Structure formats: structure tokens, C-alpha cells
Amino acid sequence: MIQLSKFSKHFTNYTELRVQENQSMNITFLNGNLVGNEKKYTSGVSSRVFLNGSWGFASNPEMNDVNIIDTIKFANENAEFLSGRQSKNNKIYEGAAFSHSHNLGTKKNRISQKELMDFVKGIDAYIVKKFADVTSRTVGLNFLGMEKTLLTSVGSNRYSLWPRTMIFVKLGVEENGEPINAYEIFGGRGHFEDLFTNPSDLFEDIDKLYEHLKNKSKGVYASAGEKEVILDADLAGILAHEAIGHTTEADIVLGGSIAANYVNKEVSSHLITLTDYAHSYKGNLCPTPIFVDDEGTKAEDVVIIKDGVLKEFMHNKETAATFKTIAKGNARAYQYFDEPLVRMRNTAIEPGKSKLRDMIASIEDGYYFMKTGNGQADSTSEFMFAVTIGYEIKNGKLARGIRDTTIAGLAFDVLKSVTMVSDDMVWGSWGMCGKKQMIPVGMGGPAIKCRINVGGK
Amino acid sequence: MTKNKVVNKMMKLLAKENLEKYQIIINNSKKTEMVVERGEISLLRTTSDTNLRITAINENKKASVNINKVDDSSLEEATKNVLELLETSEVDDAYDISPFQEARQFESGSKEPNKEDMYKLITRFIGAVKLEYPKLNISESALTFNYTEVNLVNSNGVDYLQTKGIYSFYVVFTAKDGDNISSMNFVAFSMNDLEKDLLDTATLRRLIKENIEQLETKPITEKFAGDVLITPDYLAELIATFAGIGLSDGALIAGTSVLKDSIGKEIASPKLTIRSNPRSKHICDGYSITSDGFEAKNLTIVENGVLKNHLLGLYGAKKTAKKRAENSGDAYVVDPGGVSYKDMVKKVKKGILLSRFSGGNPSPNGDFSGIAKNSYYIEDGKVQYPISETMIAGNIYDMLKNIKEISKEQVNFGNALMPWLLTTGVTISGK
Numbered sequence: 001m002i003q004l005s006k007f008s009k010h011f012t013n014y015t016e017l018r019v020q021e022n023q024s025m026n027i028t029f030l031n032g033n034l035v036g037n038e039k040k041y042t043s044g045v046s047s048r049v050f051l052n053g054s055w056g057f058a059s060n061p062e063m064n065d066v067n068i069i070d071t072i073k074f075a076n077e078n079a080e081f082l083s084g085r086q087s088k089n090n091k092i093y094e095g096a097a098f099s100h101s102h103n104l105g106t107k108k109n110r111i112s113q114k115e116l117m118d119f120v121k122g123i124d125a126y127i128v129k130k131f132a133d134v135t136s137r138t139v140g141l142n143f144l145g146m147e148k149t150l151l152t153s154v155g156s157n158r159y160s161l162w163p164r165t166m167i168f169v170k171l172g173v174e175e176n177g178e179p180i181n182a183y184e185i186f187g188g189r190g191h192f193e194d195l196f197t198n199p200s201d202l203f204e205d206i207d208k209l210y211e212h213l214k215n216k217s218k219g220v221y222a223s224a225g226e227k228e229v230i231l232d233a234d235l236a237g238i239l240a241h242e243a244i245g246h247t248t249e250a251d252i253v254l255g256g257s258i259a260a261n262y263v264n265k266e267v268s269s270h271l272i273t274l275t276d277y278a279h280s281y282k283g284n285l286c287p288t289p290i291f292v293d294d295e296g297t298k299a300e301d302v303v304i305i306k307d308g309v310l311k312e313f314m315h316n317k318e319t320a321a322t323f324k325t326i327a328k329g330n331a332r333a334y335q336y337f338d339e340p341l342v343r344m345r346n347t348a349i350e351p352g353k354s355k356l357r358d359m360i361a362s363i364e365d366g367y368y369f370m371k372t373g374n375g376q377a378d379s380t381s382e383f384m385f386a387v388t389i390g391y392e393i394k395n396g397k398l399a400r401g402i403r404d405t406t407i408a409g410l411a412f413d414v415l416k417s418v419t420m421v422s423d424d425m426v427w428g429s430w431g432m433c434g435k436k437q438m439i440p441v442g443m444g445g446p447a448i449k450c451r452i453n454v455g456g457k
Numbered sequence: 458m459t460k461n462k463v464v465n466k467m468m469k470l471l472a473k474e475n476l477e478k479y480q481i482i483i484n485n486s487k488k489t490e491m492v493v494e495r496g497e498i499s500l501l502r503t504t505s506d507t508n509l510r511i512t513a514i515n516e517n518k519k520a521s522v523n524i525n526k527v528d529d530s531s532l533e534e535a536t537k538n539v540l541e542l543l544e545t546s547e548v549d550d551a552y553d554i555s556p557f558q559e560a561r562q563f564e565s566g567s568k569e570p571n572k573e574d575m576y577k578l579i580t581r582f583i584g585a586v587k588l589e590y591p592k593l594n595i596s597e598s599a600l601t602f603n604y605t606e607v608n609l610v611n612s613n614g615v616d617y618l619q620t621k622g623i624y625s626f627y628v629v630f631t632a633k634d635g636d637n638i639s640s641m642n643f644v645a646f647s648m649n650d651l652e653k654d655l656l657d658t659a660t661l662r663r664l665i666k667e668n669i670e671q672l673e674t675k676p677i678t679e680k681f682a683g684d685v686l687i688t689p690d691y692l693a694e695l696i697a698t699f700a701g702i703g704l705s706d707g708a709l710i711a712g713t714s715v716l717k718d719s720i721g722k723e724i725a726s727p728k729l730t731i732r733s734n735p736r737s738k739h740i741c742d743g744y745s746i747t748s749d750g751f752e753a754k755n756l757t758i759v760e761n762g763v764l765k766n767h768l769l770g771l772y773g774a775k776k777t778a779k780k781r782a783e784n785s786g787d788a789y790v791v792d793p794g795g796v797s798y799k800d801m802v803k804k805v806k807k808g809i810l811l812s813r814f815s816g817g818n819p820s821p822n823g824d825f826s827g828i829a830k831n832s833y834y835i836e837d838g839k840v841q842y843p844i845s846e847t848m849i850a851g852n853i854y855d856m857l858k859n860i861k862e863i864s865k866e867q868v869n870f871g872n873a874l875m876p877w878l879l880t881t882g883v884t885i886s887g888k
Contacts (some may be wrong), residue, residue: 037520040524041524042508057504185629254596255494339492380641
């Protein structure tokens with residue numbers, strides 16, 4: 001860990017100084033062929049400076065004292081370049097200094113590269129042995145680790161180490177000569193040693209994935225139009241993130257999001273409370289816990305919707321000053337050479353009181369959507385999510401599987417149509433959100449019953 | 458031998474290990490970026506980075522390590538890491554590096570940005586938008602200059618140097634009028650210089666005008682199979698998706714591509730010719746070398762509807778016993794047709810003008826569904842009104858077979874050259 005305090009004497013304006021290393025590793029088998037076997041290390045120093053309403057940023061991969069001092073100097077020069085040419089009245093919320101250190105790395109002995117490789121091969125071998133009609137398969141292990149040290153001119157200090165490890169399994173079968181796929185991701189926050197023990201621990205879930213895939217291959221195309229549906233936790237989580245979360249990021253709000261008009265207004269069913277959790281949910285750490293953000297702000301939960309009423313937006317220091325409010329730790333950067341942006345952390349709809357089985361039983365003709373592929377949303381709150389695993393609901397019971405489809409709607413309208421919320425809570429730890437830069441995020445929720453547009457033939 | 462000292466050091470370290478084959482790519486990059494937020498230049502960002510990628514093959518096992526530190530101890534550590542990964546790797550006869558080719562250097566663009574001109578150009582763009590399109594919000598935008606110096610060498614004696622300086626611009630925008638807001642849209646393009654006003658480059662002015670029209674939209678209230686007139690903006694995305702599910706290493710090794718045995722066969726309308734032209738003078742943001750160590754050449758992918766080439770790299774080609782592509786894809790060009798855009802609209806009885814598509818990744822069989830964004834309803838040869846909450850579903854391969862017309866006009870995005878394309882048989886459904 002680099003001690004940054006000795007560089008504070010070079011801070012002449014509002015300044016952030018960050019040293020960061022990202023590590024990643026990938027092992028991927030495609031149909032038994034090792035197509036990915038690599039590691040990546042990216043580290044360096046960056047500095048961001050605020051001067052008369054303009055920001056300057058500079059970074060350097062080399063982290064000796066001279067380069068760190070130069071990086072601060074270049075960030076100042078960049079801020080001066082802009083502030084010398086434009087007159088702006090922007091302010092920033094400075095907040096109080098806050099220091100925090102957290103290391104989420106494993107305390108166990110690290111296992112060898114061979115053991116990691118054997119684990120992935122063990123899963124691949126199980127699939128080959130168990131499922132004779134699987135025509136394509138991908139099994140992979142992905143690791144991402146982010147280690148950050150931050151010092152700001154306000155006096156905030158931060159050290160954090162956050163690891164995430166995921167096992168990815170994608171299976172394909174052919175039906176009448178057409179390839180049909182389905183996939184599942186296992187793991188989440190933590191090093192491999194804290195998440196996985198034996199490949200056989202995943203076999204039951206892989207069996208379930210295969211069953212869903214077979215049902216999908218023998219299944220039908222969804223019927224297009226507005227339908228009554230159950231969105232399982234995976235989809236409720238992405239709804240919270242993509243469709244509501246992004247429209248309530250303050251930079252998007254200032255850029256024209258429809259949510260700008262909705263503060264303190266009823267925007268959803270009263271059954272909906274939606275929060276961007278900083279680091280913990282009911283005493284347990286969330287997938288991407290943030291205690292201090294990359295601007296040095298102490299991280300707190302942001303309650304976006306409370307009992308159906310839109311309450312607050314997510315801010316960085318600059319948008320907080322614009323809205324005359326406080327920042328709660330949503331400014332995050334992906335790589336050392338990236339500037340902090342307003343980002344979500346762990347966005348989730350809170351559980352309700354209904355039982356999933358009762359929710360399914362309450363639908364005469366609709367769908368149960370279980371897994372999503374990708375999602376996008378608009379400043380109007382119009383969203384689209386891919387559905388990769390789902391079933392028809394006929395007369396209150398699950399029926400045929402469905403092929404890949406897409407669901408869409410205006411998020412606030414869809415949330416107004418919610419009539420039941422299940423009492424369980426599932427976190428998705430695999431999220432990677434793209435907004436100029438990528439950033440890992442957590443998202444979660446219960447199952448919700450609502451009306452939604454289904455794309456189909 | 459290469460002039461890059463780091464690469465020479467790395468080559469010596471790997472040679473000491475008696476490895477059978479190895480390849481080193483070093484990419485030194487410098488970026489200057491002016492970021493616009495909410496209609497003002499908010500940030501000037503200058504970054505420099507190095508990426509050193511070491512790939513080693515021994516006893517038919519392969520491993521790669523990427524680092525961004527090039528001091529002696531980092532190079533030694535990287536060597537140790539790649540050897541460790543090699544030890545646990547799998548035997549595969551298809552692992553290889555490119556054979557000897559004559560050393561070459563490729564240069565394009567300038568080495569340094571003109572910061573003053575960047576500032577002036579983007580300031581002029583912001584000013585013009587405020588004056589001419591006061592209802593438009595620039596949500597997010599950046600003008601960037603990126604200089605990269607890539608040196609690729611391998612143990613067969615390959616030694617390529619590619620230097621490239623390129624400006625690129627992207628902008629995300631929405632229109633706002635009272636409580637009404639339009640669906641966001643965006644444009645991205647690359648350019649060699651800063652001569653042309655941003656507003657008049659690629660499709661930017663047209664999309665801004667349309668975005669303001671899209672403050673008032675109507676959903677389509679029925680479901681029908683109709684025509685889709687695809688804009689150059691979305692066509693660039695569609696062709697990249699087609700290449701991903703039908704022509705790429707992953708799809709062909711997995712065997713999920715429906716085009717795996719289609720070389721020489723008609724897979725699309727005879728009106729369609731698709732090229733990947735990274736070396737074309739019309740593509741300023743192309744490339745001269747591939748990541749597996751070959752000089753890139755322009756490539757015809759589909760000619761008059763017939764599939765000519767997959768996009769297989771060296772490994773994918775060996776693995777599938779098919780021909781290696783002479784480039785790595787991208788830089789797509791769809792050849793122009795003989796009809797004007799205006800005449801294409803006149804040919805549409807009932808359908809939509811599809812400007813942007815928000816949808817799930819298509820299935821390997823080409824099926825897709827999603828929302829038609831920033832799009833218009835067309836009936837009886839006339840663009841009628843902007844639409845909202847309209848979903849479309851179809852099959853990519855069928856869309857390419859059902860092409861009715863391709864426009865004679867093309868739009869140059871710097872990294873793609875695309876016309877308008879009219880196809881049919883897509884399910885369009887409203888609320």
C-alpha cells in the first residue's frame with residue numbers, strides 16, 4: 001500500500017489523488033478447448049483537480065514519487081486550461097473528511113493455478129459425462145480484483161480491496177437443427193477460496209440449468225403484447241438498476257431524465273421501496289460494498305423510492321452542490337485512468353409479503369420470467385430486457401418453456417402495475433454496468449407481479 | 458530487430474526459457490479528452506498507459522499475461538507468471554503464432570492533438586446546438602484524441618510497428634420541452650482532423666432534428682409483419698451483430714453458427730455486399746495489423762449475397778479446419794445500391810424507419826426481439842410520425858435475405874461506411 005499523505009503538500013486546489021490496481025484472470029473452455037488462459041494487471045496513479053468550475057484529470061502508469069507529483073501538476077494544468085477559457089459558477093459539495101479501510105480479500109491460503117484449472121475442468125467433464133445431447137458448452141472462471149488507495153484535499157483517506165470470482169456455464173442443444181442456449185453464473189464477491197470448494201457443489205444447479213434449456217428447446221415463442229407476468233429476482237434486480245436506477249442518477253437527471261419531474265410524487269405501487277445500498281443490507285455485506293467513494297465521500301444508502309414515492313437521486317460532489325443536497329458516496333471509477341462518475345452500488349427492490357407460489361397461482365394467462373441476458377433503459381424510463389429463461393403460466397400453473405424473448409415498458413408505469421411482491425430477496429453479484437466506463441454493481445430483489453410488454457412472434 | 462527496448466528485453470527473457478513460440482505486443486497510448494456534461498465542457502483529461510501482452514506456447518500449451526509496468530522486475534515477474542500459466546494449460550495442436558513476414562511500419566494520423574482546436578471545435582458545436590436547437594440537451598459528450606504505438610514481434614521474426622493518431626467524438630442527447638422529453642439518442646464517429654464541424658459530420662444533424670420531432674410520439678396500436686427501413690446508424694450495429702453470431706471464432710468453434718458450412722452459398726439477397734475494410738482510405742479508424750500477428754488486408758465477407766469469408770483468427774481457423782480471415786473484422790462497409798433514400802421511403806407500403814434498436818442479444822439462430830427506438834411509422838410511401846413503445850421481432854438472417862433495396866447514399870462514421878437498407882417480414886407490435 002502506497003502512503004499518499006506526503007503528497008498532500010502539492011494540493012493547491014480541490015484535489016483527489018488515487019492509486020489503483022485492477023487484476024483480472026480468465027480461464028475459458030469452449031467445447032473442451034482452452035480458449036482463454038490469461039492474467040492481466042493494470043495499475044497506476046491518477047489525480048483530479050477542481051478549479052473555478054472546471055475539472056482537470058491526469059494519470060500515469062508509473063507510480064514513483066516524481067511521477068505522482070507530475071500527475072498532480074498535470075491535473076492542475078488541465079483544470080487551468082479550461083478555467084482560463086471559460087467562466088463557470090459550478091460548485092462542489094465538499095463534505096466532511098472520512099477515513100476508512102476495508103480488505104475483502106480471503107484470509108485463507110491461496111490455492112494454486114492448477115487447482116483452479118482442475119476445478120473448471122471438473123465442471124466441464126461433468127457436463128460431457130451427464131448430458132449426451134449438449135452440442136455446445138462454455139465453462140469459464142473470471143476473476144476481477146480492485147485495490148484502491150485515495151487521499152483528497154478535504155482530508156479523506158481510503159484503502160479498499162474488493163475481489164469478485166465467477167464461474168460461468170453456458171449450455172447449448174439443437175432442436176430441429178436450430179441451436180438453443182442457456183447460461184448460469186455462480187459466485188460473486190470474494191476470492192475463489194471463499195466461494196468454491198468442490199465442482200460437485202455446482203452440479204445440482206447445472207442439472208437445473210439443463211432442465212430449463214431442454215424446456216426452452218421444446219418450448220414456444222412468447223406471444224407479443226401486454227401481459228400479466230411474474231418477474232423473478234434476476235429481472236426485478238435489473239429493473240431496479242437499469243430502468244429506475246439510471247433515470248435517478250443525478251447527472252442523468254440534469255441531462256434530461258424524466259425522473260426530474262417526479263420528486264415527492266407517487267411513481268409506483270405503494271408496495272415498492274427501492275434503495276441503492278452503500279455496503280450492507282440487513283447487516284450483511286452487499287455484492288459491491290462501498291464505504292468511501294472515489295471522491296472521498298462517506299457512503300450511505302440512497303432511498304430512491306419509498307412506499308411508491310420518489311424520494312432522492314444519487315449524486316457526486318458536483319451534482320450534490322447543484323441540487324443543494326449532500327452526496328452519499330456514489331462517485332466511482334473503474335480503472336486508475338478513469339474519472340469518478342455517478343454510479344449505482346447495490347440497487348434493489350425490498351421484499352414484500354407474498355409467496356411466489358401464490359403469485360404464480362394468481363395468473364390465468366401470462367408468463368414467469370426467470371433469467372435475463374442483458375438490459376438497456378432510456379431517459380424516458382423506457383426499458384428493454386432480454387429474457388433467456390421463462391415459462392408460460394396457464395390457469396395458475398407453470399406450462400411450456402419459452403424461447404428467448406424481450407420485455408419492455410415504461411419503468412414507472414410498470415411499477416405502478418405491481419400488485420404482488422414476494423417475501424424473498426436474491427442478490428445478483430455478477431453485474432457490470434456500462435456508462436462511459438464499466439463498473440461492477442450489485443442488484444437484487446424479490447419476485448414482482450406486474451403488467452409488461454412482451455416481444456414475440 | 459525491433460527498436461523498442463522493452464520488447465527486446467522481453468524477447469531475451471523468453472528466449473532464455475527455451476520456449477518454442479512466443480509473441481509480444483506492446484501498446485503505448487496517450488489520450489487527450491474533453492468531456493461535455495449538460496452542455497458545458499466539464500473536464501480535460503490526459504492519460505497515458507502501456508499494455509504489454511506476452512503470449513507463450515510450449516509443448517502445444519498456451520498462456521498469456523498482460524501488464525502495464527515495463528521495469529526489469531515487472532518483466533521478470535511477467536515471465537514467471539506466463540510460465541506458471543503454461544504449466545497448467547491444456548495441450549492443443551491449434552495453438553500457434555504467425556509465420557515470418559517482412560518487417561513493416563504503418564503510420565496514420567498525427568502524433569499530438571491540437572488542444573486549442575479541439576476546444577474551439579467542441580465549443581462551436583455546443584454554441585450551434587444552443588442557437589439552432591434550443592430544445593436539445595447534450596447529456597454527455599466527449600471529443601478525444603488517442604495516439605497509439607503498437608509493436609508486435611514474435612519468435613518467428615515478425616516485427617510490425619503501427620502508429621496511429623485519431624480523433625473521435627460521441628454525443629448522447631435528449632430533447633426537452635416543458636414536461637415532455639424525447640427518447641435519448643447518440644452518435645459516435647472518428648476523424649483524422651478537426652476540419653469539419655461536428656454537427657455536419659455523419660448523421661448528427663439529422664438525428665438531432667429527429668430527436669426534437671420525437672418529443673411527440675405515438676405508439677403503433679396494431680401488430681403486423683411489415684417493412685423495416687434501417688438507417689446507417691443501426692445498420693452498422695446490425696452488421697457487427699451478424700458477424701458476431703455467424704462468422705466469429707466463438708460461434709464457429711462452438712458450432713452454433715448457422716453459417717458454418719455456407720462459404721460459397723447464397724445467404725442473403727444478391728443486392729447485399731459486405732466488406733471489412735480496415736485498410737481502406739475511406740476508413741480513417743482502421744488498423745494495419747491483427748492481434749495474432751498478420752498484416753491486415755481488406756476482405757469481402759458477402760458478395761452479391763454469397764458468403765465469401767468467415768472471420769476466423771489463426772486459432773479458430775486451425776481449430777475448425779477452415780480458412781483464416783485476412784483481418785480481424787470491424788471497419789465494415791456495405792456497398793451502396795442504386796436507389797435514393799427518398800425513393801426507398803416511397804416503396805414502403807406499411808412499416809417503420811428503424812433508427813435505433815434496443816434489444817436482447819440475438820439467439821444463435823438469428824432470432825431477435827426488442828424496442829424500435831427513435832423510429833418512425835411509414836405508410837403509403839410517407840414517413841408518418843415518430844413512434845414509442847413499439848416492439849419488433851424477426852430473424853437477422855431472414856432480414857438479410859429479404860432485402861428490397863439498398864440506398865445509393867452512404868454515411869461515413871470513420872470506422873464504418875453504411876447506406877440505408879430496406880427489408881421486410883419483421884413483426885412490428887404496439888401496445
